Amino acid sequence: MRYLPHTDQDRADMLRVIGVETIDELFRDVPADKLLKEAVDLPRHKSEMEVARLMRRLAAKNRAAGDGPFFLGAGAYHHHVPxxxxxxxxxxxxxxxxxxxxxxxxxxxxxxxxxxxxxxxxxxxxxxxxxxxxxxxxxxxxxxxxxxxxxxxxxxxxxxxxxxxxxxxxxxxxxxxxxxxxxxxxxxxxxxxxxxxxxxxxxxxxxxxxxxxxxxxxxxxxxxxxxxxxxxxxxxxxxxxxxxxxxxxxxxxxxxxxxxxxxxxxxxxxxxxxxxxxxxxxxxxxxxxxxxxxxxxxxxxxxxxxxxxxxxxxxxxxxxxxxxxxxxxxxxxxxxxxxxTLLGGDGLRKLALRNHERACRLADALGAISGVEVVNESFFNEFSIRVPGDAAALVEKLADAGIVAGLPVSRLEPDCGLDDLIVVAATETATDDDIAAYASALAAAL
Missing domain, CATH: 3.40.640.10 (Type I PLP-dependent aspartate aminotransferase-like (Major domain))
Incomplete structure (x- = not known):
């Protein structure tokens, strides 16, 4: 299926109408040293089906929130959307x-x-x-x-x-x-x-x-x-x-x-x-x-x-x-x-309760690990934990084990002496198995 509709003649006709001979003339205001000398390294002349396959392969390199234990929040939260x-x-x-x-x-x-x-x-x-x-x-x-x-x-x-x-x-x-x-x-x-x-x-x-x-x-x-x-x-x-x-x-x-x-x-x-x-x-x-x-x-x-x-x-x-x-x-x-509208008032309250319950269970599981401190006295579905050593390195280590463990505070607040803090979130999507896997991996990593 052809999805690039302009032929060489189409492009030539358009250039003639606007009064230029080549496409390069359209970019004459751009300094010559800023223009690429070679074509971008991308596959050439693919069919629609081939492009779709290529994009699927690229997308498969991503790890979506639902692909495993996920406890990252800090402003963007993994919830179920009907x-x-x-x-x-x-x-x-x-x-x-x-x-x-x-x-x-x-x-x-x-x-x-x-x-x-x-x-x-x-x-x-x-x-x-x-x-x-x-x-x-x-x-x-x-x-x-x-x-x-x-x-x-x-x-x-x-x-x-x-x-x-x-x-x-x-x-x-x-x-x-x-x-x-x-x-x-x-x-x-x-x-x-x-x-x-x-x-x-x-x-x-x-x-x-x-x-x-x-x-x-x-x-x-x-x-x-x-x-x-x-x-x-x-x-x-x-x-x-x-x-x-x-x-x-x-x-x-x-x-x-x-x-x-x-x-x-x-x-x-x-x-x-x-x-x-x-x-x-x-x-x-x-x-x-x-x-x-x-x-x-x-x-x-x-x-x-x-x-x-x-x-x-x-x-x-x-x-x-x-x-x-x-x-x-x-x-x-x-x-x-x-x-x-689908939730209604009662549904929202039940969803909120479920979120808080999940977070409480996670806090209990992580707080029971030697060397881990739950910083918060109160929270909804997100809280901070203090861990021994470099929190960012620990989060990367857990990511290698397939667990998104939260946000190391140092990523957004560098040079503030908070290198041992991780902000952790648990929504209704966090299962008991997810929580157990996080706690087990964290204990093993410390």
Whole structure:
């Protein structure tokens, strides 16, 4: 089957129409020393069937999360996604729809986004949520920029329990706006004194719970102090399933709640795409980034859905836009909504309980090994362990034995004296055999 449709004559005709003689002339603005002198070392002129075989062989070199014991988390989690979710998002009316600019022909897409917003608002205990962001890290950075706009201050305090990659994204975007970030040292035990960092010149405090190290953080004392000082409290999560058990951040007093929604409806996919969740109080709605779908009535009184607020720079607001992120993760948001609808409230609670139970069993198994210390006093489905020696080398050794043992903290926090820490996650996909295999291999490796 031929799948490269242009013949030599086709290409010659196109070059003639645009007024050049060779394809090389199209690249004349590229410095000559930057151009490749030889063709890229790739197979030439393969048929569609041969290409498919080649790609399958390359893909077989990967090790997917479901191929063996898997305990890696740190912002991306291995959960079971029902097959019906994939079926729904591949329906043509969803898969081929980019963005609902014309409400009269986009009612289905708009309704699913409206349902998504409702689910996120209920999960986070807030009054309003947007139609999603790119991912949890960019949602966090946008929340900091929003807090600076609302308070008209330019300093953000970032907890030592914030995911290191989230922190870096926040610092990057804040630097572009000339805002100041005070990043506290890594906090594996959850003992930092954030109350002492809150003052009248601070725009916001950013706290992750469960933290990067798995610690659960009580937001209520922080919320009280923040209100006293006119500071906004931004609550971050990387594991949205935790909201099935933990008191919602909005109910604890958070002003803005952001995080990663990948765990519901979206597979790991070797790193994305994922879906950022963003929710806040009604009074801040016009400072919220992204887009907002609303429910209305048409001239005949029939229910309909529209884009109520568009705060994007490519629309009429232009330079007054509250966000420089030009789109939302529509298909991933749909997958989230489909899975969340299948679960319902009771299903989410049962899933969360299962996750916590698996993590408790894993913590007991690892903590019983001589030389291994479970650092956390509290956790949901993720916690930190301290091991003798170099944690990164130990994780590599266990990987050679077919066990993905977690994330060595030194990979994301080098030169911080945490070379002996591993962040470990256990979801509902971790079986008793997986846990036993991890514990046995770890004991043998020490």
């Amino acid at each position: 097959a019906s979710v994939d079926h729904i998002i591949q329906r043509s009316e969803y898969l081929t729809s980019y963005t609902p600019y014309q409400p009269e022909i986009s009612q289905g897409t708009l309704q699913t986004l409206f349902e998504f917003q409702t689910q996120v608002a209920e999960l986070t205990g807030t009054e309003v949520a947007n139609a999603s962001m790119y991912d949890g890290s960019t949602a966090t950075a946008e929340a900091v920029l929003m807090a600076c706009r609302v308070t008209k201050r330019s300093k953000a305090v970032l907890s030592g329990g914030l995911h290191p990659q989230y922190r870096e994204v926040v610092e990057t975007l804040a630097n572009m706006e000339d805002d100041e970030c005070i990043s506290l040292p890594p906090d594996p035990k959850g003992g930092e004194d954030l109350l002492a960092e809150i003052s009248e010149d601070v725009a916001c405090v950013v706290v992750q719970s469960p933290s990067f190290y798995g610690q659960l953080i009580d937001l209520k004392p922080l919320a009280v102090r923040c209100r006293e000082k006119g500071v906004l409290l931004i609550s971050v999560f990387t594991e949205v399933v935790s909201l099935g058990l933990i008191e919602p951040p909005g109910a604890q007093g958070a002003d803005i709640v952001v995080g990663e929604g990948q765990s519901i409806g979206n597979a790991l996919s070797f790193g994305g795409p994922y879906v950022g969740l963003f929710a806040t109080k009604q009074k801040y709605i016009r400072q919220m980034p992204g887009r907002l779908c609303g429910e209305t009535r048409d001239r005949e009184g029939k229910r309909g859905y529209v884009l109520t607020l568009n705060t994007r720079e490519q629309h009429i607001r232009r330079d007054k836009a509250t966000s420089n992120i030009c789109t939302n993760s529509g298909l991933c948001a749909l997958a989230f909504t489909a899975h969340m």
